Amino acid sequence: MSAAETKAADPAVPLQRHPDVLRPQPAGRGRAPRKAGALLPYLLIGPTIVAIAAVFVWPLIKTAVMSFQDVGRRELWTGEAAPWVGFEQFTNIFGDPAFWDSVVLTVVFMTACVVVTLGFGLAISLMMQRMSAWARLLVTAALIAAWSIPLMVAASIFRWFADSDYGVANMVLSKYLGLDFQGHNWFLDARQGFVVIGAVVVWGAIPFVAITLYAALTQVPKELEEAAAIDGVGAFGNFRYVVFPVIKPVFQMVATLSVIWDFNVLGQVWLMRGTKPEPEYEVLGLYAFNKAFESNSFSQGAAISLITVLLLSGVAVYYLRQLLKIGEVE
Amino acid sequence: MSATTSAPKAPAPKAPAPRATQTLRPDRKKKSRIVYNAIGLLTFVVMIFPVYWLVISALRPNAEIRSYDQTLWPSSVTFDNFSRAMDYANFGTAIKSSLIICVTAVVGAMLMATVAAYAIGRFRFFGRKGFMIVLILVQLLPPTAMLIPIYLQLNDLGALNEYWGVIIIYLVSTLPFATWMIRGFVINIPKELEESAMVDGCSQMGAFWRIVFPLLAPGLAAASIYSLINAWNEYLLAYVVLQDNDKYTLNVWLANFTTSRGVDYGALMAASTLIAIPVVIFFMFIQKKMAAGLTSGAVKG
Numbered sequence: 001m002s003a004a005e006t007k008a009a010d011p012a013v014p015l016q017r018h019p020d021v022l023r024p025q026p027a028g029r030g031r032a033p034r035k036a037g038a039l040l041p042y043l044l045i046g047p048t049i050v051a052i053a054a055v056f057v058w059p060l061i062k063t064a065v066m067s068f069q070d071v072g073r074r075e076l077w078t079g080e081a082a083p084w085v086g087f088e089q090f091t092n093i094f095g096d097p098a099f100w101d102s103v104v105l106t107v108v109f110m111t112a113c114v115v116v117t118l119g120f121g122l123a124i125s126l127m128m129q130r131m132s133a134w135a136r137l138l139v140t141a142a143l144i145a146a147w148s149i150p151l152m153v154a155a156s157i158f159r160w161f162a163d164s165d166y167g168v169a170n171m172v173l174s175k176y177l178g179l180d181f182q183g184h185n186w187f188l189d190a191r192q193g194f195v196v197i198g199a200v201v202v203w204g205a206i207p208f209v210a211i212t213l214y215a216a217l218t219q220v221p222k223e224l225e226e227a228a229a230i231d232g233v234g235a236f237g238n239f240r241y242v243v244f245p246v247i248k249p250v251f252q253m254v255a256t257l258s259v260i261w262d263f264n265v266l267g268q269v270w271l272m273r274g275t276k277p278e279p280e281y282e283v284l285g286l287y288a289f290n291k292a293f294e295s296n297s298f299s300q301g302a303a304i305s306l307i308t309v310l311l312l313s314g315v316a317v318y319y320l321r322q323l324l325k326i327g328e329v330e
Numbered sequence: 331m332s333a334t335t336s337a338p339k340a341p342a343p344k345a346p347a348p349r350a351t352q353t354l355r356p357d358r359k360k361k362s363r364i365v366y367n368a369i370g371l372l373t374f375v376v377m378i379f380p381v382y383w384l385v386i387s388a389l390r391p392n393a394e395i396r397s398y399d400q401t402l403w404p405s406s407v408t409f410d411n412f413s414r415a416m417d418y419a420n421f422g423t424a425i426k427s428s429l430i431i432c433v434t435a436v437v438g439a440m441l442m443a444t445v446a447a448y449a450i451g452r453f454r455f456f457g458r459k460g461f462m463i464v465l466i467l468v469q470l471l472p473p474t475a476m477l478i479p480i481y482l483q484l485n486d487l488g489a490l491n492e493y494w495g496v497i498i499i500y501l502v503s504t505l506p507f508a509t510w511m512i513r514g515f516v517i518n519i520p521k522e523l524e525e526s527a528m529v530d531g532c533s534q535m536g537a538f539w540r541i542v543f544p545l546l547a548p549g550l551a552a553a554s555i556y557s558l559i560n561a562w563n564e565y566l567l568a569y570v571v572l573q574d575n576d577k578y579t580l581n582v583w584l585a586n587f588t589t590s591r592g593v594d595y596g597a598l599m600a601a602s603t604l605i606a607i608p609v610v611i612f613f614m615f616i617q618k619k620m621a622a623g624l625t626s627g628a629v630k631g
Contacts, residue, residue, distance in 0.1 A: 040534075041458070042455065044446055044449035045461055047445070047446070051442065055499060056468050058483065059476070060479055062482065076485060130366040131370040132366075135366070135374075136370065143377055146378070147613065148614075149610075150609055151563055153384065153584075157381075159593070160387065160599065264473055285474030288474070305479060308472050316467060320466055
């Protein structure tokens with residue numbers, strides 16, 4: 001009976017499948033010792049474990065070690081043993097005002113992007129529920145088109161928008177709005193530059209948020225909303241007390257992922273500034289990159305990478321706890 | 331309950347609901363619907379405009395691109411930009427590099443992900459939950475912070491400026507998500523199917539290949555397209571690791587259009603269109619699965 005049901009259900013929907021997964025378990029367990037296959041699952045996940053350990057875990061450990069050494073270009077290429085310097089790299093970094101500037105810049109930029117993305121994403125998903133079918137189809141199509149554009153290409157498009165001579169942004173602002181934007185350079189002032197960069201980030205991130213939240217909204221029982229409306233709850237109250245509690249787990253997940261992704265905005269800045277960003281554009285990732293590859297102090301780059309991982313591990317743990325709470329890891 | 335609810339499907343069951351309430355307050359209901367449709371149209375225009383501008387800039391004559399008066403519609407359509415873009419040095423080798431790297435990485439990732447997903451989807455064993463947590467945590471590692479450690483690791487292995495260095499990194503970066511995604515399909519294949527095959531004389535391996543694997547095909551297709559898109563779109567690592575012009579991937583090759591004398595936007599947009607087209611096409615196939623797959627625990631890489 002469950003065969004037809006499980007096959008029909010979407011594989012990605014978590015809530016319904018746990019009973020199905022757990023039910024065959026006793027039978028499977030009873031039979032397990034008979035087969036000599038107790039080792040089989042370990043053999044099957046073995047390659048993946050080795051690969052992850054080699055590409056992520058081992059480099060991370062080495063990074064941690066390196067950040068207490070002084071690895072420059074010479075040590076890197078000759079394999080000479082690097083001298084141990086204790087916490088010197090960290091005190092250097094924490095003593096560098098440029099580091100704090102880039103931390104503040106990264107956090108502020110991330111917060112702004114996340115808030116704008118979530119705000120627009122939620123608004124779009126709520127409105128998608130209420131519009132006619134043809135309008136919803138158009139919006140979905142546009143969201144998917146925007147979602148599928150590669151980052152590199154998106155950055156090129158927005159750079160072309162903001163081009164000082166021939167960009168469409170300046171043209172619209174000066175021609176149709178009567179502002180003096182002819183030949184205006186958007187990247188001269190870093191604050192304006194980050195508006196353009198933020199636009200790429202938000203434009204690229206909205207589709208995921210809107211489509212995911214829309215899927216969550218369709219799970220809200222209509223009867224609940226109707227009952228609340230009969231009881232005299234207004235539109236806002238309905239959202240606050242009926243709709244949002246239902247979509248909250250998904251919303252939290254989307255928010256956490258957005259924080260992590262937007263904290264890592266490096267490619268966009270890099271590409272928008274023609275691969276040579278000015279100091280005012282130095283977000284944390286770029287700061288580490290420049291320390292490692294421009295100043296050839298790989299230990300400092302490693303130390304900053306380590307700091308970034310630690311900074312974001314709190315968010316990652318929060319995300320993991322959400323997943324465990326809704327029973328996703330079963 | 332398909333949480334995906336693609337746009338075309340959703341309206342059908344919903345149609346009767348508004349009609350019922352319409353008898354109560356037809357006026358207000360209709361008016362607000364018009365407002366929402368208008369906002370929807372605006373959203374459509376804002377979200378689609380960059381894509382439109384990409385394609386239209388690629389197709390319009392260069393004289394129009396270098397004009398202070400950008401028009402919404404090109405006066406004539408030309409493929410000059412495309413041919414100029416393809417004439418840039420190393421276009422052919424860039425395609426070759428991208429294909430070699432992406433295809434190898436995806437095939438490798440699918441092989442490893444399928445067996446791992448089968449293990450965590452079918453067996454209960456000690457360490458299973460820990461393994462799944464690792465899969466999630468690895469996806470949450472900030473890629474910008476991993477750039478330097480991975481670069482140094484590749485340097486130790488002598489993999490800098492080699493295809494296989496990039497291939498390994500792409501393979502392993504897509505592995506956790508692919509494993510998670512395929513696991514979702516594995517647990518939806520009833521265990522009874524396999525068991526009955528084994529009763530009929532199949533070995534465990536035989537049951538997997540004859541019964542489970544064919545049923546996994548749609549899941550594998552979705553996971554591999556997703557991985558392929560990710561690998562195709564990656565830029566920074568390829569830029570850092572590959573140093574020879576003739577080893578650049580398409581994304582790194584795009585940087586050619588930005589010179590000290592300015593940017594050749596016509597060719598850049600044409601080249602960008604060429605790179606984006608396969609992604610857009612593939613994306614159409616899997617978008618339904620993506621929306622739900624991402625929230626159900628698997629994280630975008």
